[in-house]
Amino acid sequence: MQGCPVHTPIPECMLLYRQGKLDQAGELLLRNNPLSAVTSQVCDWKQFCYGHCVLNVKKVPVRWYEIEQEISEEYLFKHHLERRSRELEGKRVALVGAGPVGIAAAFWLYEAGADVTLLDANPRIGGVLRYGIPAFRLDKKYVDAYEKMFADAGIVFKGGVEIGKDLSISELASRYDAVLVGAGAEKPATLHIPGEEKAVQALSFLKDPDAYELGKKAIVIGGGNVAMDACRTAQRLGAETWVYYRKTFENMPANPVEVEEARADGVRFEVFEAPVEVKDSGVVFRKCENVVPEDGGRVVTRIIDGTDHFVECDTLLTAISEKPDFDLFQGTSAVMNEWGWPVTSESGQVEGLGNVWVAGDFILGPKTVVEAVASARTAVSSILATFAVGFQPVDTE
Numbered sequence: 001m002q003g004c005p006v007h008t009p010i011p012e013c014m015l016l017y018r019q020g021k022l023d024q025a026g027e028l029l030l031r032n033n034p035l036s037a038v039t040s041q042v043c044d045w046k047q048f049c050y051g052h053c054v055l056n057v058k059k060v061p062v063r064w065y066e067i068e069q070e071i072s073e074e075y076l077f078k079h080h081l082e083r084r085s086r087e088l089e090g091k092r093v094a095l096v097g098a099g100p101v102g103i104a105a106a107f108w109l110y111e112a113g114a115d116v117t118l119l120d121a122n123p124r125i126g127g128v129l130r131y132g133i134p135a136f137r138l139d140k141k142y143v144d145a146y147e148k149m150f151a152d153a154g155i156v157f158k159g160g161v162e163i164g165k166d167l168s169i170s171e172l173a174s175r176y177d178a179v180l181v182g183a184g185a186e187k188p189a190t191l192h193i194p195g196e197e198k199a200v201q202a203l204s205f206l207k208d209p210d211a212y213e214l215g216k217k218a219i220v221i222g223g224g225n226v227a228m229d230a231c232r233t234a235q236r237l238g239a240e241t242w243v244y245y246r247k248t249f250e251n252m253p254a255n256p257v258e259v260e261e262a263r264a265d266g267v268r269f270e271v272f273e274a275p276v277e278v279k280d281s282g283v284v285f286r287k288c289e290n291v292v293p294e295d296g297g298r299v300v301t302r303i304i305d306g307t308d309h310f311v312e313c314d315t316l317l318t319a320i321s322e323k324p325d326f327d328l329f330q331g332t333s334a335v336m337n338e339w340g341w342p343v344t345s346e347s348g349q350v351e352g353l354g355n356v357w358v359a360g361d362f363i364l365g366p367k368t369v370v371e372a373v374a375s376a377r378t379a380v381s382s383i384l385a386t387f388a389v390g391f392q393p394v395d396t397e
């Protein structure tokens with residue numbers, strides 16, 4: 001429970017599971033973490049729960065996430081949202097972004113009794129779960145389940161609405177009692193090299209892979225999870241795919257399991273390679289090396305001059321890193337810090353915009369689904385506190 005950002009009530013669920021009360025266990029999991037059917041599949045469990053629960057004296061780690069998946073994936077399709085209180089009748093909350101933050105917040109706020117409207121630039125609910133993580137890792141039936149659950153409950157979803165362009169944050173803030181922005185981190189970082197415009201952003205590719213003609217050979221630049229999803233997708237679409245990364249394997253921010261699975265899919269890797277120019281038929285790379293400073297300080301990776309070499313490819317995909325796009329706060333009274341990020345309270349309430357909160361990747365930077373849910377919970381709890389209502393997702397008695 002302590003290792004998990006949403007403090008999943010593992011002992012209670014284990015007990016219910018042993019007693020064969022799967023629906024009760026499922027309800028407990030869903031109320032605590034509306035995305036439990038998803039996080040049990042996509043969480044980097046080694047980072048969070050694995051190893052915290054061990055079995056008896058042999059200390060064998062309990063694979064809790066497998067039990068959680070069994071319980072929650074069955075229960076998700078049975079759950080009907082219900083108002084648990086009438087205290088919030090007439091309170092209206094707008095949720096910008098229908099990714100994990102929007103989904104979790106819509107679930108909790110609806111059940112707490114508020115009127116919820118979800119808005120998203122994409123046509124359908126899901127955020128990265130629908131438009132980023134490939135279907136071979138996460139079946140879209142889970143995101144469809146939330147779509148159906150929300151439609152059945154009468155939660156309004158407005159797709160194809162870009163806040164900051166079609167409608168301003170200030171307008172939303174004046175129409176609703178509270179606004180929670182979970183707009184993710186979708187702004188790709190750039191390489192700052194000549195010819196870069198010839199490359200395809202991995203996030204755009206993952207949104208609709210079939211729309212791209214990859215040709216025979218694809219190169220993916222990057223070493224994070226987005227790069228791993230992009231290379232595996234390209235390989236599965238029939239392109240011979242290579243990942244080029246400027247540091248070592250150990251430095252790759254991707255989950256090592258993802259790297260192993262990419263290899264198993266047939267993706268090949270080249271490390272210590274930095275791109276310096278993109279040409280029509282390929283990329284010029286320069287070799288890199290690790291240098292240990294004489295004073296024994298931190299190892300630095302440096303580019304080796306005179307090592308340029310050209311590598312042919314039909315498609316270049318870049319997955320360097322992503323960050324939030326705060327343009328939607330332009331022209332508002334939101335207080336921004338010296339790095340251009342909104343100043344918020346610990347619960348994510350934006351300074352200068354009384355009834356606007358932020359959560360998930362939009363304020364944390366690119367993180368994980370479970371961390372987005374945890375941050376949505378903090379924001380929802382604060383929103384409900386301003387409505388003078390306490391928040392307790394699960395009964396702990």
Ligand SMILES: Cc1cc2nc3c(=O)[nH]c(=O)nc-3n(C[C@H](O)[C@H](O)[C@H](O)COP(=O)(O)OP(=O)(O)OC[C@H]3O[C@@H](n4cnc5c(N)ncnc54)[C@H](O)[C@@H]3O)c2cc1C
Nearest residue numbers: 097099100101121127128162163183184360361367368369
């Ligand atoms: C390819 C990829 C693979 C990943 N794999 C994993 C994984 O295996 N495990 C894991 O735990 N995490 C993974 N992550 C990270 C995880 O998906 C994110 O941390 C999580 O989705 C963040 O949730 P969110 O709700 O904050 O944002 P998002 O899921 O990004 O949702 C944000 C939503 O806001 C909408 N939006 C943005 N701007 C506007 C606007 N101006 N107006 C209206 N709508 C807007 C977007 O269209 C989007 O639907 C992955 C991320 C990527 C990109």
